[in-house]
Amino acid sequence: MLKPAHAINNYGHIDEYAPDDIASGAHRKSVGAYWDRMGELQFDFLVGKGLTPQSTLLDVGCGSLRGGIHFIRYLAPGNYYGIDVDPALVKAGLEHELPAAGLSERLPPDHLRVTTRFNCSFGVRFQFALAQSVFTHLPLNHIRLCLYRVAKVMPPGGRFYATFFEAPADEPFGKRHPEKDPFQYRPSELAWAANVAGWRFRNLGDWGHPRGQQMAEYRRVASPRETARRVRTKAERAAARIRR
Template structure:
């Protein structure tokens, strides 16, 4: 069952996870009002937000489609999708309740509350809690921070909520071959990834193998002009 914002914040305090990864940091309302969340999700707020939205449009996203944004954060890209989609067709899920609250703040700033977006907090990729099938799903800058078992869990949940002709797009840092133990510096951006430390890299074969485990197929799209060299992958049922 998905946890309430208060329950999850309490868990984070007990586990001390905010000391391990900045993404778990719980923002105060004052920080949200000051826009701290825009830097917390990696910066390049407008550039990457617009890039991911235009990518989805180029891949066929229509206002009538339902979109699930996994790891939506504070809606860097989601705010563009909410404006574009018909009311009620945007769904966002994130592990960090304070970023979800920051997303609600962005919705109010943009005057988009009438679009009735659906936002929820979950630490286990509980995509079924929305009780919908989705035409498009997106996970931007999410799998780049996850071990393979977490990615596989997410893919298994995606399979259950993917519409018959649905598409799931996710970004990865790509390695030239499987079990690439040496660090890789990706250009542009200069991000250094490792095999067993966040941020992670995976080979095309490793990504396809993860998809196959849950009866999905994976197509490596590759470069899509991401400023930090994250590569795009499409998953289909």
């Protein structure tokens, strides 16, 4: 029985889909269009970045396993982990998509977790993490929390890839309201968010997403604790200069 890591808040998510909804593919439509195309695109991208069957992968926003099916088939059994805010999607992936693909034996149920605060502490160090179409739905402070939590489970050199909608240079909030989903960000804002937890940010740009989402790379260079120490030291030095 899948249990949430934290109590689910008022995101409006249902506990599970009715059988008729599963049969009609509602759990697939809920994660966006292009089920087959996007699943394959995620997989091809990470393999191109060095993902091997021996790698450990954290799928942030795993949903109903659109990309997960491909990764679970490729990775050594047990090397895939996923988190998501939506219990119905996770349940649909675990109970419907996995059996349909003949992959149930390759993924322990406790490798999927429902969490509203990016609780990804599975007792595993991840070489790779992916957040496909997650930052596009998050305000900036939620992105900072995500980066902080993921940094705790990745060793130096670990890479976290996340897609985002890029705001035009001459329109800081794009053509959308800045406080509403879907969100747009300048690369400089995502680079600033990286400072919360010892990441080095790089904007990879276009990676073939059918709706124009860009790809960001976060490479882990220091622990969150070390980052906090450096920030405190920098702040203390700045304060000392002001006092002088």
